Amino acid sequence: MLATIVFAVLIFGAVGYVIWSRYLKKDRKPVCDGCHDAGCPLVDVKEHKETQA
């Protein structure tokens, strides 16, 4: 029972975190990680704006 609860908290917590950080959070990362890591211009524009602000 305890193991089930622990797994449930871990899995659904992780799912909740992914949804929140990728789709709901205000300053969320772009959904495509690859673009972020590989220097997608979208990221740079965003960072540039942040630097200017």
Add this chain to the structure above:
Amino acid sequence: MTNMEFALAGNPNSGKTTAFNALTGASQYVGNWPGVTVEKKGGYLKKDKSIVLQDLPGIYSLAPYTPEEIVARDYLIDAHPNAILDIVDATNVERNLYLSVQLMETGIPIVVAMNMMDVVARQNKQFNLDKMAYALGAPVVGICALKGQGLKEAVAKTVQAANAEEDTDRYPRYDARFEAAISEIEDIICPLVPRDRKRWFAIKLFERDIKVSEQVNLTADQRQDVEDIIATAEKIFNDDSESIVINERYALVTRIVNLAVVKKNDFSLSASDKIDRVVTNRFLALPIFAIVMWLVYYLSIQTVGTLGTDWVNDVLFGQLIPNTITPLLASWHVAAWMQGLLLNGVIGGLGSVIGFLPQLIVLFICLGILEDCGYMARIAFVMDRLFRKFGLSGKSFIPMLVATGCGVPGIMASRTIENEKDRHMTIMITTFMPCSAKLTIIALVAGAFFPTSSWVAPSAYFVGIGAIVGSGIFLKKTKLFAGDPAPFIMELPTYHIPQFMNVSRQVLERSKSFIKKAGTIIFASCVLVWVLSNFNFTFQMVSEQNSMLAIMGSFIAPIFVPLGWGNWRATVAAITGLVAKENVVGTFGVLFSRSQNLAENGRQIWPLLRQAFTPAAGYSFLIFNLLCAPCFAAIGAMRREFGTAKWTMTAVGYQCSLAYVISFIIYQLAHWSLEGGGFTVATGVALAVLAVVIYGLVYKPKRVSAPESLSTAQL
């Protein structure tokens, strides 16, 4: 604490981003074709964190004609960095120095870094860098950005140049009569512009640069004085002002080149030229491209990549992980539903996606090698010939090349297309190219339905290109996109042996992002799919057929019956693909794992897929998912680039409609002719639709473009 800011400037594909990565330790995407850097990108120097390096887009001049030139020029003039590190492609020194001279006109201290000196040596050319520095009036350093050679010295010289006292020698000097005119304009504008930039403003006013004319607040009298000076100069030189400036710059560049370049052998064809005579040959180019892409997909999907995928599927996710986890879960008395979620939802779903990683790695290696050696740049050149016939510019193919990795940067790369109609059309059709996420669907369908056919996987690539060309032909006939294609000038990089670091960095970054995506978005999607396929609307655990997902999927599934895969599982898989295309495979992994109680993936679900669909339906499913709306991230990028929701909806609507029509025709005709299916009403409709599509491609409409948009050739 930032003390200094340097700009990294140069022609497209001269090696700026390679130098930027080497100097800052960043891993910006380096493409062996022009137009990779759309915006400027900043980074701290690895060796000295007090210095910021700005990687500017590749440009040929500081005229405000292209978006890249505007970004670079605005930055240089408005932000006025402490110095410019000008990366010059030494294999094309004349044209590159034309930009160097313009950069010097800004008055910003400049250091010229002659890149690709190793290639120059192989071309039997030599440079006297000291003479070049003397003639140019700026320090010149020989570098090889790929190998990281000479960069340290280049940075040291740039720091030195930035700290040096301002002196008038840093400006290029032209003909005395032209200098006199510039000097007179400088006197007029002196109080109106920053002192250290007055020469640049004076030259731009002489060129009659509209943007600068608007920027400098001249009175009517001053404006008339400037115009008188220009008119006098035009009379003396017997030429228009813009041509006078261009001629003066080229005269200076010629003097520098004559002084500093020693050409040992001018007239022999280089190895690169000899390869190009075959590879870009009018008749051989496309067949060679087809063979190369077939080989790439054959290696990654059919042979080498499959070895790794088999191990991941059969051993790692087939035995090791389930055999370890199942007894552990039982010993911990984990509830049955949680065991189902872990084995079928998480391991089954994620395993089915991660199983394709070895195939993806081989594909990334192949594409990386083709890019880095310079072959893919030739494809844009070859495609320009093909595209131009159908009213598209070869410039549109650059975003499509970028989109083979991910659709988002591909869509962003369309910014470099000046013509708005062409840009909109490119955004709309770029995602037809199969990105790395779609490769999992290609591998799944090819493996499940056509395990012995080597044509299926590469055919997906060519269907993508076919959809682009077909859309180009059709859309150019509509009022929305009618017009002549923009001219496309592209410099072909010299062939070279692919650099291990470049290729491995690309493979590593793409693989890392694939795993990261699997561990986040795909993981969350698999869990949600599992929950929806196991519970009903009152959150009671039920059989799969009575689950929320089955009910929702069954409601939409009839739409896809004419395409041959109108069952709820395939429908749900196609819809979850909107979140991320890998989800198509992950969803099948979860649903089939559960139905057969398999804690496995990949190859184990192939027989189940074969039971559910015929090969024609499987191929139709593949084509629909390749051509329909891309993932949300790409749709978001489209929205940003279009700037309006209306255009985005039009693009998504067009993509989905085209995907539906093509899949419908493929399934109906293949099922009837190859699988012994009867000739039904749907087959007749498919033939009629095919006839309409062909008519749409071949008919010649009355000229729809407005007279003002016609080229001078037509007028």
